[in-house]
Amino acid sequence: MVANSAVSVDTLHKRFGTLHALKGIDFSIAQGEFFGLLGPNGAGKSTLINCLAGLVRPDAGRLSVMGHDVVTEYRRTRRLLGVVPQELVYDPFLQVREALQFQAGYFGLGKENDDWIEELLTTLNLADRATTNMRALSGGMKRRVLIGQALVHKPPVVVLDEPTAGVDVELRQALWRFIKRLHTEGHTIVLTTHYLEEAENLCERIAILDHGAAVALETKSELLARGICRSLHIFASHKIETLPDQLREKVQHINGHSMELRLRKDKDSIVSVLDTIRDAGIDIIDIQVEEDRLEDVFVQLVGEGGK
Amino acid sequence: MYGVYTLFYKEVLRFWKVAFQTVLAPVITALLYLMVFSHVLEGRVKVFEGVNYTSFLIPGLMMMSVIQNAFANSSSSLIQSKVTGNIVFLLLTPLSHFELFIGYVAAAVVRGFTVGAGVFLLAVFYAQVPVHSVSIVIGFAILSSGVLAVMGMIAGIWAEKYDQLAAFQNFIIMPLSFLSGVFYSIHSLPAFWQKLSHFNPFFYMIDGFRYGFFGQSDVAVEISFLVVVIALLVLSVLTLAVLKSGYKLRA
Numbered sequence: 001m002v003a004n005s006a007v008s009v010d011t012l013h014k015r016f017g018t019l020h021a022l023k024g025i026d027f028s029i030a031q032g033e034f035f036g037l038l039g040p041n042g043a044g045k046s047t048l049i050n051c052l053a054g055l056v057r058p059d060a061g062r063l064s065v066m067g068h069d070v071v072t073e074y075r076r077t078r079r080l081l082g083v084v085p086q087e088l089v090y091d092p093f094l095q096v097r098e099a100l101q102f103q104a105g106y107f108g109l110g111k112e113n114d115d116w117i118e119e120l121l122t123t124l125n126l127a128d129r130a131t132t133n134m135r136a137l138s139g140g141m142k143r144r145v146l147i148g149q150a151l152v153h154k155p156p157v158v159v160l161d162e163p164t165a166g167v168d169v170e171l172r173q174a175l176w177r178f179i180k181r182l183h184t185e186g187h188t189i190v191l192t193t194h195y196l197e198e199a200e201n202l203c204e205r206i207a208i209l210d211h212g213a214a215v216a217l218e219t220k221s222e223l224l225a226r227g228i229c230r231s232l233h234i235f236a237s238h239k240i241e242t243l244p245d246q247l248r249e250k251v252q253h254i255n256g257h258s259m260e261l262r263l264r265k266d267k268d269s270i271v272s273v274l275d276t277i278r279d280a281g282i283d284i285i286d287i288q289v290e291e292d293r294l295e296d297v298f299v300q301l302v303g304e305g306g307k
Numbered sequence: 308m309y310g311v312y313t314l315f316y317k318e319v320l321r322f323w324k325v326a327f328q329t330v331l332a333p334v335i336t337a338l339l340y341l342m343v344f345s346h347v348l349e350g351r352v353k354v355f356e357g358v359n360y361t362s363f364l365i366p367g368l369m370m371m372s373v374i375q376n377a378f379a380n381s382s383s384s385l386i387q388s389k390v391t392g393n394i395v396f397l398l399l400t401p402l403s404h405f406e407l408f409i410g411y412v413a414a415a416v417v418r419g420f421t422v423g424a425g426v427f428l429l430a431v432f433y434a435q436v437p438v439h440s441v442s443i444v445i446g447f448a449i450l451s452s453g454v455l456a457v458m459g460m461i462a463g464i465w466a467e468k469y470d471q472l473a474a475f476q477n478f479i480i481m482p483l484s485f486l487s488g489v490f491y492s493i494h495s496l497p498a499f500w501q502k503l504s505h506f507n508p509f510f511y512m513i514d515g516f517r518y519g520f521f522g523q524s525d526v527a528v529e530i531s532f533l534v535v536v537i538a539l540l541v542l543s544v545l546t547l548a549v550l551k552s553g554y555k556l557r558a
Contacts, residue, residue, distance in 0.1 A: 050558070054398065056558045079401055087395075093321050108308075108309045
Protein backbone atom coordinates (compact mmCIF):
# COMPACT_ATOMS: atom_id res chain seq x y z
CA MET A 1 0.00 0.00 0.00
CA VAL A 2 1.33 3.43 -0.93
CA ALA A 3 1.61 5.71 2.09
CA ASN A 4 0.27 8.91 0.56
CA SER A 5 -2.30 7.29 -1.67
CA ALA A 6 -5.77 8.75 -1.96
CA VAL A 7 -7.26 5.36 -2.70
CA SER A 8 -5.68 2.01 -2.15
CA VAL A 9 -7.18 -1.27 -3.35
CA ASP A 10 -5.57 -4.39 -2.01
CA THR A 11 -6.47 -7.85 -3.48
CA LEU A 12 -10.15 -7.03 -3.50
CA HIS A 13 -12.63 -9.84 -4.13
CA LYS A 14 -16.37 -9.69 -4.51
CA ARG A 15 -18.76 -12.41 -5.58
CA PHE A 16 -22.44 -12.12 -6.34
CA GLY A 17 -23.62 -15.71 -6.20
CA THR A 18 -21.66 -17.53 -8.87
CA LEU A 19 -20.41 -14.34 -10.49
CA HIS A 20 -16.90 -13.41 -9.43
CA ALA A 21 -17.32 -9.66 -9.95
CA LEU A 22 -13.91 -8.60 -8.62
CA LYS A 23 -11.01 -11.03 -8.83
CA GLY A 24 -8.32 -9.70 -6.53
CA ILE A 25 -8.03 -6.15 -7.82
CA ASP A 26 -4.87 -4.35 -6.69
CA PHE A 27 -3.89 -0.74 -7.31
CA SER A 28 -3.53 2.61 -5.67
CA ILE A 29 -4.32 6.15 -6.71
CA ALA A 30 -2.04 8.97 -5.62
CA GLN A 31 -3.39 12.10 -4.01
CA GLY A 32 -4.21 14.73 -6.61
CA GLU A 33 -4.25 12.23 -9.45
CA PHE A 34 -6.86 12.13 -12.21
CA PHE A 35 -7.55 8.43 -12.50
CA GLY A 36 -9.68 6.67 -15.08
CA LEU A 37 -11.41 3.38 -14.57
CA LEU A 38 -12.41 1.85 -17.89
CA GLY A 39 -13.90 -1.40 -18.98
CA PRO A 40 -16.82 -2.90 -20.83
CA ASN A 41 -20.24 -3.33 -19.21
CA GLY A 42 -20.09 -5.80 -16.35
CA ALA A 43 -16.31 -5.46 -15.99
CA GLY A 44 -16.63 -4.62 -12.29
CA LYS A 45 -16.12 -0.82 -12.39
CA SER A 46 -19.28 0.05 -10.49
CA THR A 47 -18.80 -2.83 -8.04
CA LEU A 48 -15.35 -1.50 -7.27
CA ILE A 49 -16.65 2.03 -6.77
CA ASN A 50 -19.54 0.78 -4.67
CA CYS A 51 -17.09 -1.13 -2.46
CA LEU A 52 -15.17 2.11 -2.01
CA ALA A 53 -18.36 3.98 -1.12
CA GLY A 54 -19.54 1.30 1.29
CA LEU A 55 -22.57 0.38 -0.83
CA VAL A 56 -21.14 -3.07 -1.50
CA ARG A 57 -19.25 -5.11 1.04
CA PRO A 58 -16.12 -6.81 -0.26
CA ASP A 59 -15.69 -10.54 0.42
CA ALA A 60 -11.93 -10.31 0.83
CA GLY A 61 -9.16 -7.77 0.50
CA ARG A 62 -8.82 -4.25 1.75
CA LEU A 63 -9.80 -0.82 0.52
CA SER A 64 -8.69 2.45 2.00
CA VAL A 65 -9.23 6.14 1.38
CA MET A 66 -6.42 8.50 2.44
CA GLY A 67 -5.02 5.64 4.53
CA HIS A 68 -8.28 4.81 6.33
CA ASP A 69 -10.02 1.47 5.97
CA VAL A 70 -13.44 1.79 4.32
CA VAL A 71 -14.98 -0.92 6.49
CA THR A 72 -13.58 -0.32 9.95
CA GLU A 73 -13.24 3.46 9.62
CA TYR A 74 -16.25 4.06 7.40
CA ARG A 75 -17.24 7.31 9.12
CA ARG A 76 -13.86 8.79 8.24
CA THR A 77 -13.70 7.47 4.69
CA ARG A 78 -17.21 8.57 3.76
CA ARG A 79 -16.31 12.12 4.77
CA LEU A 80 -13.25 11.91 2.53
CA LEU A 81 -15.21 10.62 -0.46
CA GLY A 82 -17.69 12.35 -2.71
CA VAL A 83 -19.49 9.85 -4.89
CA VAL A 84 -21.57 10.73 -7.94
CA PRO A 85 -23.72 7.66 -8.54
CA GLN A 86 -24.34 6.37 -12.03
CA GLU A 87 -28.15 6.27 -11.80
CA LEU A 88 -30.04 9.53 -11.97
CA VAL A 89 -31.55 9.25 -8.50
CA TYR A 90 -33.25 12.04 -6.57
CA ASP A 91 -35.64 12.63 -3.72
CA PRO A 92 -38.96 13.78 -5.22
CA PHE A 93 -39.95 15.51 -1.97
CA LEU A 94 -37.12 18.00 -2.08
CA GLN A 95 -36.22 21.17 -3.90
CA VAL A 96 -32.72 21.61 -5.31
CA ARG A 97 -31.30 23.67 -2.44
CA GLU A 98 -32.99 21.42 0.13
CA ALA A 99 -31.44 18.35 -1.50
CA LEU A 100 -27.99 19.90 -1.01
CA GLN A 101 -28.72 21.14 2.50
CA PHE A 102 -30.04 17.78 3.68
CA GLN A 103 -27.10 15.98 2.15
CA ALA A 104 -24.74 18.35 4.00
CA GLY A 105 -26.77 17.78 7.15
CA TYR A 106 -26.21 14.02 7.00
CA PHE A 107 -22.49 14.84 7.15
CA GLY A 108 -23.11 16.94 10.24
CA LEU A 109 -22.87 20.27 8.40
CA GLY A 110 -25.44 22.94 9.16
CA LYS A 111 -25.82 26.64 8.42
CA GLU A 112 -22.05 27.16 8.37
CA ASN A 113 -22.03 25.25 5.08
CA ASP A 114 -24.68 27.41 3.39
CA ASP A 115 -22.15 29.66 1.63
CA TRP A 116 -20.56 26.61 0.03
CA ILE A 117 -23.98 25.35 -1.06
CA GLU A 118 -24.70 28.70 -2.72
CA GLU A 119 -21.31 28.54 -4.43
CA LEU A 120 -22.07 25.04 -5.67
CA LEU A 121 -25.47 26.17 -6.98
CA THR A 122 -23.81 28.99 -8.89
CA THR A 123 -20.93 26.88 -10.22
CA LEU A 124 -23.22 24.11 -11.35
CA ASN A 125 -25.55 26.63 -13.00
CA LEU A 126 -28.41 25.75 -10.70
CA ALA A 127 -28.84 29.05 -8.85
CA ASP A 128 -32.04 29.96 -10.67
CA ARG A 129 -33.43 26.48 -9.97
CA ALA A 130 -32.64 26.47 -6.23
CA THR A 131 -36.31 26.38 -5.23
CA THR A 132 -37.46 24.07 -8.02
CA ASN A 133 -38.66 20.64 -7.04
CA MET A 134 -36.28 17.88 -8.11
CA ARG A 135 -39.07 16.22 -10.12
CA ALA A 136 -39.32 19.25 -12.39
CA LEU A 137 -35.65 19.21 -13.45
CA SER A 138 -34.30 17.94 -16.76
CA GLY A 139 -31.95 14.94 -16.76
CA GLY A 140 -28.90 17.17 -17.15
CA MET A 141 -29.90 19.32 -14.21
CA LYS A 142 -30.55 16.28 -12.03
CA ARG A 143 -27.06 15.08 -12.93
CA ARG A 144 -25.63 18.43 -11.79
CA VAL A 145 -27.51 18.23 -8.49
CA LEU A 146 -26.01 14.75 -8.00
CA ILE A 147 -22.56 16.26 -8.48
CA GLY A 148 -23.45 19.03 -6.02
CA GLN A 149 -24.61 16.46 -3.48
CA ALA A 150 -21.32 14.59 -3.84
CA LEU A 151 -19.32 17.77 -3.21
CA VAL A 152 -21.43 19.26 -0.47
CA HIS A 153 -19.07 18.15 2.32
CA LYS A 154 -15.92 19.22 0.41
CA PRO A 155 -14.40 15.77 0.02
CA PRO A 156 -10.76 15.55 -1.13
CA VAL A 157 -11.49 12.46 -3.25
CA VAL A 158 -14.25 12.66 -5.84
CA VAL A 159 -15.54 9.52 -7.53
CA LEU A 160 -17.66 9.92 -10.63
CA ASP A 161 -19.39 6.81 -11.92
CA GLU A 162 -20.11 7.52 -15.58
CA PRO A 163 -21.14 11.13 -14.97
CA THR A 164 -21.62 11.88 -18.65
CA ALA A 165 -23.69 8.83 -19.60
CA GLY A 166 -26.69 9.99 -21.59
CA VAL A 167 -25.71 13.65 -21.33
CA ASP A 168 -25.77 15.96 -24.37
CA VAL A 169 -22.53 17.28 -25.85
CA GLU A 170 -22.83 20.78 -24.41
CA LEU A 171 -23.41 19.58 -20.86
CA ARG A 172 -20.74 16.93 -21.22
CA GLN A 173 -18.19 19.58 -22.05
CA ALA A 174 -19.39 21.78 -19.18
CA LEU A 175 -19.02 18.81 -16.83
CA TRP A 176 -15.51 18.15 -18.15
CA ARG A 177 -14.54 21.75 -17.45
CA PHE A 178 -15.97 21.51 -13.96
CA ILE A 179 -14.24 18.20 -13.20
CA LYS A 180 -10.95 19.60 -14.55
CA ARG A 181 -11.38 22.58 -12.24
CA LEU A 182 -11.90 20.30 -9.25
CA HIS A 183 -8.72 18.50 -10.21
CA THR A 184 -6.77 21.74 -10.53
CA GLU A 185 -8.02 22.75 -7.10
CA GLY A 186 -6.33 19.66 -5.68
CA HIS A 187 -9.07 17.05 -5.64
CA THR A 188 -8.22 13.48 -6.50
CA ILE A 189 -10.57 12.41 -9.25
CA VAL A 190 -11.63 8.86 -10.00
CA LEU A 191 -13.66 8.65 -13.17
CA THR A 192 -15.38 5.71 -14.76
CA THR A 193 -16.59 6.29 -18.25
CA HIS A 194 -17.74 4.61 -21.39
CA TYR A 195 -16.46 7.45 -23.51
CA LEU A 196 -12.85 6.58 -24.22
CA GLU A 197 -12.31 10.01 -25.68
CA GLU A 198 -13.24 11.40 -22.26
CA ALA A 199 -10.67 9.25 -20.48
CA GLU A 200 -8.04 10.14 -23.10
CA ASN A 201 -8.67 13.85 -22.64
CA LEU A 202 -8.87 13.93 -18.86
CA CYS A 203 -7.13 11.06 -17.13
CA GLU A 204 -3.46 10.88 -16.18
CA ARG A 205 -3.51 7.21 -15.32
CA ILE A 206 -5.91 4.54 -16.41
CA ALA A 207 -6.93 1.11 -15.20
CA ILE A 208 -8.80 -1.13 -17.60
CA LEU A 209 -10.97 -3.76 -15.99
CA ASP A 210 -12.33 -6.78 -17.77
CA HIS A 211 -14.32 -9.60 -16.16
CA GLY A 212 -13.38 -8.41 -12.70
CA ALA A 213 -9.63 -8.23 -13.29
CA ALA A 214 -7.33 -5.35 -14.19
CA VAL A 215 -5.99 -5.98 -17.69
CA ALA A 216 -4.00 -2.75 -17.76
CA LEU A 217 -2.90 -0.18 -15.23
CA GLU A 218 -0.58 2.50 -16.52
CA THR A 219 -0.24 6.13 -17.42
CA LYS A 220 -2.15 7.36 -20.41
CA SER A 221 0.97 7.72 -22.55
CA GLU A 222 2.17 4.20 -21.65
CA LEU A 223 -1.21 2.86 -22.53
CA LEU A 224 -1.31 4.73 -25.82
CA ALA A 225 2.16 3.42 -26.63
CA ARG A 226 0.74 -0.07 -26.42
CA GLY A 227 -1.04 0.61 -29.67
CA ILE A 228 0.61 -1.73 -32.17
CA CYS A 229 -0.61 0.01 -35.30
CA ARG A 230 -0.69 3.41 -36.95
CA SER A 231 -2.57 4.72 -39.95
CA LEU A 232 -0.80 6.31 -42.92
CA HIS A 233 -2.87 8.53 -45.17
CA ILE A 234 -1.46 9.17 -48.65
CA PHE A 235 -2.62 11.97 -50.91
CA ALA A 236 -1.53 11.68 -54.55
CA SER A 237 -1.50 14.18 -57.44
CA HIS A 238 -3.59 11.84 -59.60
CA LYS A 239 -6.09 9.05 -59.13
CA ILE A 240 -4.59 5.95 -57.47
CA GLU A 241 -5.31 2.97 -59.69
CA THR A 242 -2.52 0.42 -59.36
CA LEU A 243 -0.89 -0.71 -56.16
CA PRO A 244 2.28 -2.65 -55.50
CA ASP A 245 1.46 -6.24 -54.37
CA GLN A 246 3.34 -6.00 -51.06
CA LEU A 247 1.07 -3.13 -49.94
CA ARG A 248 -2.28 -4.59 -50.96
CA GLU A 249 -3.06 -6.21 -47.61
CA LYS A 250 -2.19 -3.04 -45.68
CA VAL A 251 -4.63 -0.82 -47.57
CA GLN A 252 -7.76 0.03 -45.62
CA HIS A 253 -9.41 1.95 -48.42
CA ILE A 254 -8.72 3.91 -51.58
CA ASN A 255 -10.76 6.95 -52.38
CA GLY A 256 -9.75 8.57 -55.68
CA HIS A 257 -6.61 10.57 -54.96
CA SER A 258 -6.13 9.31 -51.42
CA MET A 259 -5.73 6.05 -49.56
CA GLU A 260 -5.27 4.82 -46.02
CA LEU A 261 -2.81 2.13 -45.01
CA ARG A 262 -2.70 0.36 -41.66
CA LEU A 263 0.91 -0.24 -40.59
CA ARG A 264 2.40 -2.31 -37.78
CA LYS A 265 4.72 -0.14 -35.69
CA ASP A 266 7.15 -3.00 -35.10
CA LYS A 267 7.35 -4.28 -38.68
CA ASP A 268 6.49 -1.60 -41.22
CA SER A 269 8.86 1.30 -41.78
CA ILE A 270 7.01 4.37 -43.04
CA VAL A 271 10.03 5.40 -45.15
CA SER A 272 10.19 2.07 -47.01
CA VAL A 273 6.41 2.04 -47.50
CA LEU A 274 6.63 5.54 -49.03
CA ASP A 275 9.52 4.41 -51.25
CA THR A 276 7.45 1.44 -52.48
CA ILE A 277 4.52 3.72 -53.30
CA ARG A 278 6.76 6.15 -55.20
CA ASP A 279 8.39 3.25 -57.07
CA ALA A 280 4.92 2.20 -58.18
CA GLY A 281 4.64 5.55 -59.95
CA ILE A 282 2.29 7.25 -57.47
CA ASP A 283 3.14 10.92 -57.04
CA ILE A 284 2.75 11.68 -53.32
CA ILE A 285 1.81 15.26 -52.54
CA ASP A 286 1.02 14.89 -48.84
CA ILE A 287 1.02 12.33 -46.06
CA GLN A 288 -0.61 12.13 -42.65
CA VAL A 289 0.26 9.72 -39.84
CA GLU A 290 -2.30 8.88 -37.18
CA GLU A 291 -1.24 7.02 -34.04
CA ASP A 292 -3.62 4.54 -32.39
CA ARG A 293 -6.01 6.17 -29.97
CA LEU A 294 -7.11 4.88 -26.58
CA GLU A 295 -10.13 3.32 -28.22
CA ASP A 296 -7.92 1.13 -30.40
CA VAL A 297 -5.80 0.09 -27.44
CA PHE A 298 -8.94 -0.62 -25.43
CA VAL A 299 -10.33 -2.87 -28.17
CA GLN A 300 -6.93 -4.55 -28.43
CA LEU A 301 -7.03 -5.30 -24.67
CA VAL A 302 -10.62 -6.32 -24.07
CA GLY A 303 -11.69 -7.36 -27.55
CA GLU A 304 -14.27 -5.93 -29.93
CA GLY A 305 -17.11 -6.91 -27.60
CA GLY A 306 -15.86 -4.48 -25.00
CA LYS A 307 -16.49 -1.38 -26.99
CA MET B 308 -25.80 14.34 16.35
CA TYR B 309 -26.61 16.88 13.66
CA GLY B 310 -26.65 14.10 11.08
CA VAL B 311 -29.36 12.19 12.98
CA TYR B 312 -31.29 15.38 13.52
CA THR B 313 -31.16 16.08 9.76
CA LEU B 314 -32.55 12.63 8.97
CA PHE B 315 -35.24 13.01 11.62
CA TYR B 316 -36.16 16.47 10.32
CA LYS B 317 -36.24 15.30 6.71
CA GLU B 318 -38.46 12.37 7.62
CA VAL B 319 -40.83 14.65 9.52
CA LEU B 320 -40.86 17.10 6.61
CA ARG B 321 -41.56 14.23 4.23
CA PHE B 322 -44.90 13.45 5.85
CA TRP B 323 -45.66 17.03 6.86
CA LYS B 324 -45.38 18.28 3.26
CA VAL B 325 -48.25 15.95 2.43
CA ALA B 326 -50.05 16.30 5.79
CA PHE B 327 -53.40 16.18 4.04
CA GLN B 328 -52.77 12.59 3.16
CA THR B 329 -50.57 11.54 6.09
CA VAL B 330 -52.24 13.31 9.04
CA LEU B 331 -55.64 14.67 8.13
CA ALA B 332 -56.87 11.64 6.17
CA PRO B 333 -56.27 9.12 8.99
CA VAL B 334 -57.81 11.53 11.50
CA ILE B 335 -60.95 11.77 9.37
CA THR B 336 -61.03 7.97 8.94
CA ALA B 337 -60.85 7.50 12.72
CA LEU B 338 -63.64 10.04 13.22
CA LEU B 339 -65.82 8.24 10.70
CA TYR B 340 -65.29 5.00 12.60
CA LEU B 341 -66.18 6.86 15.78
CA MET B 342 -69.42 8.25 14.36
CA VAL B 343 -70.58 4.99 12.78
CA PHE B 344 -69.61 2.63 15.59
CA SER B 345 -70.81 4.87 18.40
CA HIS B 346 -74.12 5.35 16.60
CA VAL B 347 -74.64 1.64 16.06
CA LEU B 348 -73.16 0.21 19.24
CA GLU B 349 -73.74 2.81 21.98
CA GLY B 350 -75.68 1.09 24.77
CA ARG B 351 -75.37 -2.34 23.11
CA VAL B 352 -71.82 -3.23 24.11
CA LYS B 353 -70.77 -3.59 27.72
CA VAL B 354 -67.40 -2.02 28.37
CA PHE B 355 -65.84 -0.64 31.56
CA GLU B 356 -67.88 0.21 34.64
CA GLY B 357 -69.24 3.76 34.41
CA VAL B 358 -67.77 4.35 30.91
CA ASN B 359 -70.06 4.81 27.93
CA TYR B 360 -69.18 3.10 24.66
CA THR B 361 -68.35 6.24 22.68
CA SER B 362 -65.86 7.44 25.28
CA PHE B 363 -64.39 3.93 25.46
CA LEU B 364 -64.00 3.85 21.70
CA ILE B 365 -62.03 7.10 21.41
CA PRO B 366 -58.71 5.92 22.97
CA GLY B 367 -59.02 2.70 20.95
CA LEU B 368 -59.34 4.59 17.70
CA MET B 369 -56.55 6.95 18.74
CA MET B 370 -54.21 4.07 19.39
CA MET B 371 -55.22 2.33 16.17
CA SER B 372 -54.36 5.50 14.26
CA VAL B 373 -51.07 5.84 16.15
CA ILE B 374 -50.14 2.24 15.36
CA GLN B 375 -51.04 2.34 11.67
CA ASN B 376 -49.43 5.69 10.97
CA ALA B 377 -46.20 5.04 12.83
CA PHE B 378 -45.86 1.84 10.81
CA ALA B 379 -46.77 3.57 7.56
CA ASN B 380 -44.20 6.32 8.05
CA SER B 381 -41.03 4.32 8.43
CA SER B 382 -42.07 1.53 6.08
CA SER B 383 -43.24 3.72 3.22
CA SER B 384 -40.26 6.04 3.47
CA LEU B 385 -37.81 3.16 3.33
CA ILE B 386 -39.46 1.34 0.47
CA GLN B 387 -39.85 4.53 -1.51
CA SER B 388 -36.17 5.32 -1.07
CA LYS B 389 -35.25 1.79 -2.05
CA VAL B 390 -37.48 1.68 -5.12
CA THR B 391 -36.44 5.12 -6.37
CA GLY B 392 -32.81 4.45 -5.44
CA ASN B 393 -32.38 7.62 -3.40
CA ILE B 394 -31.55 5.52 -0.31
CA VAL B 395 -28.02 5.82 -1.70
CA PHE B 396 -27.86 9.41 -0.39
CA LEU B 397 -28.09 8.04 3.15
CA LEU B 398 -25.89 5.02 2.59
CA LEU B 399 -23.04 7.22 1.33
CA THR B 400 -22.98 9.28 4.53
CA PRO B 401 -21.12 8.60 7.76
CA LEU B 402 -24.43 7.90 9.57
CA SER B 403 -24.16 4.67 11.57
CA HIS B 404 -26.83 1.97 11.62
CA PHE B 405 -27.87 3.22 15.05
CA GLU B 406 -28.26 6.77 13.77
CA LEU B 407 -30.34 5.63 10.80
CA PHE B 408 -32.52 3.69 13.23
CA ILE B 409 -33.06 6.66 15.53
CA GLY B 410 -33.81 9.06 12.68
CA TYR B 411 -36.46 6.87 11.07
CA VAL B 412 -38.05 5.69 14.32
CA ALA B 413 -38.24 9.15 15.92
CA ALA B 414 -39.93 10.65 12.86
CA ALA B 415 -42.43 7.79 12.71
CA VAL B 416 -43.20 8.29 16.40
CA VAL B 417 -43.90 11.97 15.67
CA ARG B 418 -46.30 11.00 12.87
CA GLY B 419 -48.10 8.43 15.03
CA PHE B 420 -48.30 10.88 17.91
CA THR B 421 -49.54 13.73 15.68
CA VAL B 422 -52.33 11.64 14.16
CA GLY B 423 -53.31 10.31 17.62
CA ALA B 424 -53.42 13.85 19.00
CA GLY B 425 -55.44 14.98 15.96
CA VAL B 426 -58.03 12.25 16.59
CA PHE B 427 -58.24 13.27 20.26
CA LEU B 428 -58.59 17.00 19.55
CA LEU B 429 -61.54 16.45 17.23
CA ALA B 430 -63.10 13.53 19.13
CA VAL B 431 -63.50 15.54 22.34
CA PHE B 432 -66.05 17.66 20.51
CA TYR B 433 -68.03 14.50 19.94
CA ALA B 434 -67.88 12.83 23.36
CA GLN B 435 -66.37 13.42 26.75
CA VAL B 436 -63.15 11.56 27.49
CA PRO B 437 -61.67 11.76 30.99
CA VAL B 438 -57.86 11.70 31.32
CA HIS B 439 -56.79 9.66 34.32
CA SER B 440 -53.04 10.07 33.77
CA VAL B 441 -51.46 12.26 31.08
CA SER B 442 -48.08 10.60 31.50
CA ILE B 443 -49.50 7.09 30.98
CA VAL B 444 -51.37 8.27 27.88
CA ILE B 445 -48.28 9.95 26.40
CA GLY B 446 -45.99 7.13 27.55
CA PHE B 447 -48.07 4.43 25.84
CA ALA B 448 -48.52 6.55 22.72
CA ILE B 449 -44.75 6.99 22.38
CA LEU B 450 -43.82 3.41 23.23
CA SER B 451 -46.47 1.92 20.97
CA SER B 452 -45.67 4.14 18.02
CA GLY B 453 -42.03 3.22 18.68
CA VAL B 454 -42.85 -0.48 18.37
CA LEU B 455 -44.74 0.08 15.12
CA ALA B 456 -42.09 2.42 13.76
CA VAL B 457 -39.53 -0.33 14.29
CA MET B 458 -41.81 -2.91 12.68
CA GLY B 459 -42.19 -0.48 9.78
CA MET B 460 -38.43 -0.36 9.42
CA ILE B 461 -38.20 -4.14 9.29
CA ALA B 462 -41.00 -4.29 6.70
CA GLY B 463 -39.49 -1.43 4.68
CA ILE B 464 -36.06 -3.06 4.61
CA TRP B 465 -37.45 -6.51 3.81
CA ALA B 466 -39.97 -5.55 1.15
CA GLU B 467 -38.67 -5.06 -2.37
CA LYS B 468 -41.97 -4.10 -3.92
CA TYR B 469 -44.97 -2.12 -2.78
CA ASP B 470 -47.25 -5.16 -2.84
CA GLN B 471 -44.98 -6.99 -0.40
CA LEU B 472 -45.29 -4.05 1.97
CA ALA B 473 -49.06 -3.96 1.44
CA ALA B 474 -49.19 -7.67 2.33
CA PHE B 475 -47.29 -6.98 5.56
CA GLN B 476 -49.70 -4.16 6.34
CA ASN B 477 -52.91 -6.01 5.41
CA PHE B 478 -52.09 -9.44 6.79
CA ILE B 479 -50.18 -8.52 9.94
CA ILE B 480 -50.69 -4.95 11.06
CA MET B 481 -54.38 -4.52 10.22
CA PRO B 482 -55.66 -7.79 11.77
CA LEU B 483 -53.52 -7.36 14.88
CA SER B 484 -54.75 -3.79 15.39
CA PHE B 485 -58.42 -4.53 14.62
CA LEU B 486 -58.44 -7.60 16.88
CA SER B 487 -56.70 -5.91 19.79
CA GLY B 488 -59.71 -4.42 21.50
CA VAL B 489 -60.05 -1.15 19.63
CA PHE B 490 -63.81 -1.58 19.40
CA TYR B 491 -64.50 -3.75 22.46
CA SER B 492 -63.28 -4.83 25.86
CA ILE B 493 -61.85 -8.33 25.57
CA HIS B 494 -63.92 -9.29 28.62
CA SER B 495 -66.91 -9.26 26.33
CA LEU B 496 -65.32 -12.00 24.18
CA PRO B 497 -65.74 -15.78 24.57
CA ALA B 498 -62.99 -17.35 26.71
CA PHE B 499 -61.04 -18.70 23.72
CA TRP B 500 -60.81 -15.32 21.99
CA GLN B 501 -59.98 -13.63 25.27
CA LYS B 502 -57.04 -16.00 25.69
CA LEU B 503 -55.93 -15.50 22.13
CA SER B 504 -56.02 -11.72 22.54
CA HIS B 505 -53.38 -12.03 25.24
CA PHE B 506 -50.93 -13.16 22.58
CA ASN B 507 -51.50 -10.02 20.57
CA PRO B 508 -48.98 -7.36 21.62
CA PHE B 509 -51.23 -4.63 20.19
CA PHE B 510 -53.85 -5.53 22.80
CA TYR B 511 -51.46 -4.39 25.56
CA MET B 512 -50.77 -1.11 23.75
CA ILE B 513 -54.46 -0.29 23.57
CA ASP B 514 -55.29 -1.61 27.02
CA GLY B 515 -52.51 0.33 28.73
CA PHE B 516 -53.33 3.43 26.73
CA ARG B 517 -56.98 3.16 27.73
CA TYR B 518 -55.94 2.86 31.37
CA GLY B 519 -54.38 6.30 31.01
CA PHE B 520 -57.84 7.68 30.24
CA PHE B 521 -60.18 5.71 32.49
CA GLY B 522 -57.97 4.28 35.23
CA GLN B 523 -59.47 0.88 34.28
CA SER B 524 -58.16 -1.85 32.02
CA ASP B 525 -58.56 -5.50 31.06
CA VAL B 526 -55.10 -6.41 32.42
CA ALA B 527 -52.90 -4.60 34.95
CA VAL B 528 -51.28 -1.54 33.37
CA GLU B 529 -47.87 -2.66 34.63
CA ILE B 530 -48.13 -5.83 32.59
CA SER B 531 -49.12 -3.87 29.49
CA PHE B 532 -46.19 -1.53 30.04
CA LEU B 533 -43.79 -4.43 30.40
CA VAL B 534 -45.06 -6.19 27.29
CA VAL B 535 -44.79 -3.04 25.18
CA VAL B 536 -41.30 -2.20 26.48
CA ILE B 537 -40.08 -5.76 25.88
CA ALA B 538 -41.58 -5.73 22.37
CA LEU B 539 -39.82 -2.45 21.67
CA LEU B 540 -36.49 -3.71 22.96
CA VAL B 541 -36.61 -7.05 21.16
CA LEU B 542 -37.68 -5.55 17.84
CA SER B 543 -35.12 -2.74 18.16
CA VAL B 544 -32.26 -5.17 18.77
CA LEU B 545 -33.41 -7.21 15.78
CA THR B 546 -33.70 -4.14 13.53
CA LEU B 547 -30.31 -2.81 14.59
CA ALA B 548 -28.77 -6.17 13.76
CA VAL B 549 -30.49 -6.16 10.37
CA LEU B 550 -29.29 -2.62 9.66
CA LYS B 551 -25.76 -3.43 10.77
CA SER B 552 -25.64 -6.48 8.53
CA GLY B 553 -26.58 -4.34 5.55
CA TYR B 554 -29.37 -6.83 4.70
CA LYS B 555 -31.08 -5.70 1.47
CA LEU B 556 -29.45 -2.28 1.75
CA ARG B 557 -25.77 -2.89 1.10
CA ALA B 558 -24.93 -5.70 -1.33
